[in-house]
Amino acid sequence: MTDSNEDQRILTVLSWNVNGFNRKRSEVLHHLSLLKADVVFLQETHVGPDSIYSTGSIKIQDLECDYMAAFTVFKGSSRGVAVLFKKNLGCGGFNVNCDEKGRFMIILCQIWGHDFVFINMYNSNDEKIKLKDFTQISTHIPHSAYLVVGGDFNTVMDADFDKTSNLRNRSHTKSFDALRWFLENFSLLDVWRCLYPEVKSFTYFDRKGQSRLDYFFLQSHNLTSVTACNIHKRPMYSDKEEYVSDHAPLSIQIQTNGPKWQFDSCLLEDKACMDHLSSIIKNISQINTKRNEYMWPGVKVRLVCEAIAHPKPSRRSDTIELPQKMDQGGSAFLFLLLFWMLKY
Numbered sequence: 392m393t394d395s396n397e398d399q400r401i402l403t404v405l406s407w408n409v410n411g412f413n414r415k416r417s418e419v420l421h422h423l424s425l426l427k428a429d430v431v432f433l434q435e436t437h438v439g440p441d442s443i444y445s446t447g448s449i450k451i452q453d454l455e456c457d458y459m460a461a462f463t464v465f466k467g468s469s470r471g472v473a474v475l476f477k478k479n480l481g482c483g484g485f486n487v488n489c490d491e492k493g494r495f496m497i498i499l500c501q502i503w504g505h506d507f508v509f510i511n512m513y514n515s516n517d518e519k520i521k522l523k524d525f526t527q528i529s530t531h532i533p534h535s536a537y538l539v540v541g542g543d544f545n546t547v548m549d550a551d552f553d554k555t556s557n558l559r560n561r562s563h564t565k566s567f568d569a570l571r572w573f574l575e576n577f578s579l580l581d582v583w584r585c586l587y588p589e590v591k592s593f594t595y596f597d598r599k600g601q602s603r604l605d606y607f608f609l610q611s612h613n614l615t616s617v618t619a620c621n622i623h624k625r626p627m628y629s630d631k632e633e634y635v636s637d638h639a640p641l642s643i644q645i646q647t648n649g650p651k652w653q654f655d656s657c658l659l660e661d662k663a664c665m666d667h668l669s670s671i672i673k674n675i676s677q678i679n680t681k682r683n684e685y686m687w688p689g690v691k692v693r694l695v696c697e698a699i700a701h702p703k704p705s706r707r708s709d710t711i712e713l714p715q716k717m718d719q720g721g722s723a724f725l726f727l728l729l730f731w732m733l734k735y
Contacts, residue, residue, distance in 0.1 A: 399649025400503050401618055406432040406541040406605055408513070408595075408638035412462075412473065413438065415628075418635050420456050422626040423475070426640060430502075431458070431475035434513035434543045434638075439467030447491030465493025472496050472511045472542065494520050495542075497528065505647050508532050512542035519566060522573040529577060537616070537645060540579060540608040543595075543638065544570055547602055548581055552591060556600035579608040582643055583620045585689030586696065589674045592622045594639045607643045614688060615651075619644040619696050655698070664701050668694055 405428035409419050412433060423431055444450045450462040458475040465471050470493035476482055486499040495512045514520050532538055546566035547553035573579070583592075583606065593601035607620065623640045627633065658664045675690055 400647050402429050402502065402645045402647055403427055403642055404430045404432070404509075404539055404541065404607070404645065405640055405642040406434070406511070406543075406607060407640040408434040408543040408605065408636060410435045410437075410636045410638070412436040412471075415635055416454075418626070418628055420454065420458070421629070422635065422640070424457065426623060426642060428475075428642065429477045429480055430509065430539075431473075432509070432511035432541045433473040433475065434471075434511070435469070436462055436471035436473045437467055437469060438462045438464055438471045438473070440464055447489075449487055449489050449496075461487055461489075461496065461498065463489045463493045463496055465491075470494060470513060470515055472513050474498055474509055474511050490520070492518065494518070499531075503647055506533055506536035508536050508538045510538070510540040510542075512540070512544060514542070514544045514546070514566065514570075516545055519569070522569045525573065526576060537613055537647070538577065538579070538610050539643075539645070540577075541606060541641070541643075543605050545604055546570060547604065548584060548606070553593075553603040554600060555593070555602070574608060577608075578610050578612075580611050580614060580689075582607045582609050582614070582617060583622065583641065585614065585686070586617070586620050586693040588686055588689065589678050594622055594641055596625065596634075596637055596639075605638060605641045607641060609643075609645075613645070614692055616645050616647070617643060617692050617696070618646050618699060658698060658701065661701070664698070667701070668697060671697065 403426075405423065405426055407419075407423075409415065412419060413436075419433075438450060440446045440448075444464045446464055446466075448464045450464050452460050452462060454460055454475070457477055457479075459478055460473050460475045462473040463471050472489075472493065472495060474496055480502055482500045482502050484499070484501045487496065488498075489496040493513070494515055495510065498507075498509045498511075500507055500509075510525075512520060544566070546563045548567065548570075550563070574581075583603075593603050594605035595602045603622075609617070620643045621641070623642065625639045626635045628635060671693065672690070675686070
């Protein structure tokens with residue numbers, strides 16, 4: 392996506408476990424269009440071998456809409472991932488690799504003059520990915536590249552915060568230990584949790600409860616390129632009262648070109664905006680977290696995202712006098728962060 396500023400470009404990447412692509416293809420593509428995704432990670436595509444494509448191969452397909460796609464070929468009833476690209480992105484320099492068991496795909500390419508490494512994972516419960524095997528690709532990733540890792544990892548990052556069920560699952564513990572090692576080795580951050588450390592929201596829904604199993608991970612030095620990260624509502628079929636999948640889509644927006652967003656000082660006169668930002672800061676400052684190192688950098692990005700999404704203030708809007716109508720400690724803290732944002 393190109394912003395209204397011609398020099399500013401923002402890439403929207405979306406991840407969604409669709410639990411079978413071919414049988415609900417039109418519905419999936421319809422919702423991808425509504426969500427305006429430029430690059431899409433799909434999991435559980437269930438694309439099996441045929442007379443042309445054998446198990447373990449990569450199927451390149453023109454979806455006859457806005458997207459070109461690369462599918463892993465495994466079974467028609469389980470696993471499988473795909474990466475879709477908008478045809479007008481002007482991508483080049485493609486290098487595509489996949490797991491012969493349909494659990495991940497790695498794509499190196501260029502978009503808008505920038506190097507990207509996309510890793511789409513479906514970490515199936517019946518046969519987990521050996522994440523330590525990924526160390527060999529780390530030497531092939533330029534420091535200037537955007538490493539975007541996403542997908543359905545079938546584990547929660549925080550057993551107390553990322554699920555509603557009180558049941559303990561030993562396999563989740565083992566999966567999380569492997570995932571944590573992978574994230575530390577690649578200096579990757581859970582983007583949604585960095586931006587929303589105080590929010591409970593879920594991506595997977597079943598009779599036992601709800602869980603956050605789907606993630607986007609970015610390297611820490613690319614966190615400030617994020618302009619949005621959203622867990623979307625689960626799409627429903629257009630012709631029946633039924634959800635398309637048991638997972639909700641997750642998206643991230645990455646600014647690659649153009650000047651960084653600057654805080655509009657007019658927002659200081661917008662009472663609704665200031666109350667909203669103050670509430671976010673207050674709520675986050677009251678939580679206990681093990682992620683202190685990245686919590687406040689994440690909050691900074693969160694405030695920028697919230698301010699970008701806030702309607703442009705009107706000079707006739709309800710204004711506030713600053714700092715008299717804010718408590719002294721809160722106003723000082725807020726203004727310190729806003730000053731930081733002005734220097735963003």
